[in-house]
Amino acid sequence: xxxxxxxxxxxxxxxxxxxxxxxxxxxxxxxxxxxxxxxxxxxxxxxxxxxxxxxxxxxxxxxxxxxxxxxxxxxxxxxxxxxxxxxxxxxxxxxxxxxxxxxxxxxxxxxxxxxxxxxxxxxxxxxxxxxxxxxxxxxxxxxxxxxxxxxxxxxxxxxxxxxxxxxxxxxxxxxxxxxxxxxxxxxxxxxxxxxxxxxxxxxxxxxxxxxxxxxxxxxxxxxxx
Numbered sequence: 001x002x003x004x005x006x007x008x009x010x011x012x013x014x015x016x017x018x019x020x021x022x023x024x025x026x027x028x029x030x031x032x033x034x035x036x037x038x039x040x041x042x043x044x045x046x047x048x049x050x051x052x053x054x055x056x057x058x059x060x061x062x063x064x065x066x067x068x069x070x071x072x073x074x075x076x077x078x079x080x081x082x083x084x085x086x087x088x089x090x091x092x093x094x095x096x097x098x099x100x101x102x103x104x105x106x107x108x109x110x111x112x113x114x115x116x117x118x119x120x121x122x123x124x125x126x127x128x129x130x131x132x133x134x135x136x137x138x139x140x141x142x143x144x145x146x147x148x149x150x151x152x153x154x155x156x157x158x159x160x161x162x163x164x165x166x167x168x169x170x171x172x173x174x175x176x177x178x179x180x181x182x183x184x185x186x187x188x189x190x191x192x193x194x195x196x197x198x199x200x201x202x203x204x205x206x207x208x209x210x211x212x213x214x215x216x217x218x219x220x221x222x223x224x225x
Contacts, residue, residue, distance in 0.1 A: 008035050011077040030064035031080035041070035089117035101128040109133050
């Protein structure tokens with residue numbers, strides 16, 4: 001347990017430039033407190049003390065604003081930045097060195113039984129307000145953009161944005177956790193830019209054909225169509 005706690009503190013020191021000391025992290029960061037509660041609750045849950053485990057997890061939610069079901073399996077180096085509003089379901093499995101931001105839900109869809117929640121690989125970053133719903137895997141090294149709603153499997157080393165979530169970038173394995181979840185591809189912006197480029201091309205063609213203005217009768221003919 002203490003090895004995991006040290007790894008959690010180290011992950012905060014590494015990923016949050018606002019963290020000035022280990023004592024500050026231990027005393028002030030809700031992520032570290034939530035994980036300390038969770039590791040105790042998870043051990044009790046595995047040993048059949050489910051009611052006590054749930055009580056501890058609910059107490060943790062009131063203290064930290066982070067709700068982690070005691071059945072969830074979470075690896076080392078887990079970090080929830082800010083934390084408030086995070087929900088992690090019972091059958092969730094989270095690998096090592098995963099980073100979540102506030103408002104993230106790792107939940108189910110209500111349609112599945114047994115394994116109902118996602119499996120998150122190592123070195124995954126999930127942006128603020130994102131929802132990952134269902135019993136599928138988010139591959140190691142992937143990034144989920146803020147407010148994305150992910151409903152199906154994500155291959156390793158991919159970037160997912162939008163609602164519903166779409167893979168917009170595939171990359172090779174990164175040597176470390178890439179916390180940049182702001183400068184992600186924006187497919188809507190890319191379509192708008194392409195449309196503007198096409199409009200400019202058409203305007204240039206019309207200018208070359210008609211001169212500086214389009215004949216009025218041509219505009220009226222187009223309107224009749």
